[in-house]
Amino acid sequence: MIRKCLFPAAGYGTRFLPATKAIPKEMLPIVNKPLIQYGVEEAIEAGMDTMAIITGRGKRAIEDHFDISYELESQIQGTSKEHLLHDIRHLVQNYTFTYTRQKQMLGLGHAVLVGRTLIGNEPFGVVLADDLCEGEEKGVLAQMVGLYHKYRCSIVAVMEVPKEQIGKYGVIRGKEIEEGLYMIEDMVEKPNPAEAPSNLAVIGRYILTPDIFDILKDIKPGAGGEIQLTDALKIQAQKGMVIAYRFKGKRFDCGSVEGYVEATNYFFDKLKRDTIKEKKDV
Ligand code: G1P
Numbered sequence: 001m002i003r004k005c006l007f008p009a010a011g012y013g014t015r016f017l018p019a020t021k022a023i024p025k026e027m028l029p030i031v032n033k034p035l036i037q038y039g040v041e042e043a044i045e046a047g048m049d050t051m052a053i054i055t056g057r058g059k060r061a062i063e064d065h066f067d068i069s070y071e072l073e074s075q076i077q078g079t080s081k082e083h084l085l086h087d088i089r090h091l092v093q094n095y096t097f098t099y100t101r102q103k104q105m106l107g108l109g110h111a112v113l114v115g116r117t118l119i120g121n122e123p124f125g126v127v128l129a130d131d132l133c134e135g136e137e138k139g140v141l142a143q144m145v146g147l148y149h150k151y152r153c154s155i156v157a158v159m160e161v162p163k164e165q166i167g168k169y170g171v172i173r174g175k176e177i178e179e180g181l182y183m184i185e186d187m188v189e190k191p192n193p194a195e196a197p198s199n200l201a202v203i204g205r206y207i208l209t210p211d212i213f214d215i216l217k218d219i220k221p222g223a224g225g226e227i228q229l230t231d232a233l234k235i236q237a238q239k240g241m242v243i244a245y246r247f248k249g250k251r252f253d254c255g256s257v258e259g260y261v262e263a264t265n266y267f268f269d270k271l272k273r274d275t276i277k278e279k280k281d282v
Pocket of ligand 1: 108128131168169170171189201202203204228229230255
């Protein structure tokens with residue numbers, strides 16, 4: 001069973017300044033729900049029940065979001081707006097939220113290592129909340145958990161991206177073992193596009209086995225002077241096996257203004273369709 005999901009959420013969100021000056025980027029709404037809540041719902045759909053959130057200074061709104069707000073509850077109770085709190089109440093009442101702070105921003109690999117105390121010695125999911133995903137039939141993490149039960153190793157989600165954008169990502173080279181499933185042979189973080197090993201870019205969904213922590217503890221800073229999860233996964237692949245999975249679904253890069261607007265339009269249209277359907281069903 002994979003019970004825990006780690007959410008690195010300590011980053012500054014500088015691309016969204018000034019909006020992110022006093023609120024965490026993970027709390028920016030896509031329509032009426034903060035980004036991180038989409039990620040939490042995806043993890044729950046994949047069977048996870050404990051959310052391990054790596055926060056930092058200025059991120060307390062995340063903790064408040066996944067907690068009871070007595071004042072708001074009593075104000076809204078019995079009014080026509082009460083249903084708006086239904087989903088978040090359900091999360092707060094039924095799932096566990098744990099937190100630790102990353103005191104220095106030393107990279108994604110470092111953020112994952114900081115989460116070790118929350119995860120312990122078991123396999124876990126990782127969601128980068130600004131990669132907003134919508135799976136076909138089931139969520140991307142749920143697809144990956146299914147594969148974990150078969151392969152019992154770390155798994156990264158990948159998608160094809162155009163060559164001019166490949167330098168923004170972790171990129172894999174692998175041997176296809178099933179359709180859309182690759183055994184990783186090499187991985188590079190933010191390669192020079194001319195030297196990228198393929199057009200398969202890692203996106204922010206991972207299943208990691210806990211031996212990743214000891215690898216992260218020992219690696220040196222890589223691309224951008226940061227401790228890179230990609231570098232640790234490359235070592236894990238060399239020692240044993242890591243799989244890349246071309247997931248089925250859509251992904252929006254909500255770390256960029258363009259992707260954020262695209263996601264907003266997409267989820268707004270979806271909400272409108274659902275509302276029309278609900279009215280018809282009544
Ligand atoms: C991180 C990872 C990178 C991955 C990307 C997906 O990069 O380091 O390997 O491809 O997320 O969004 P970041 O976007 O934090 O620079």
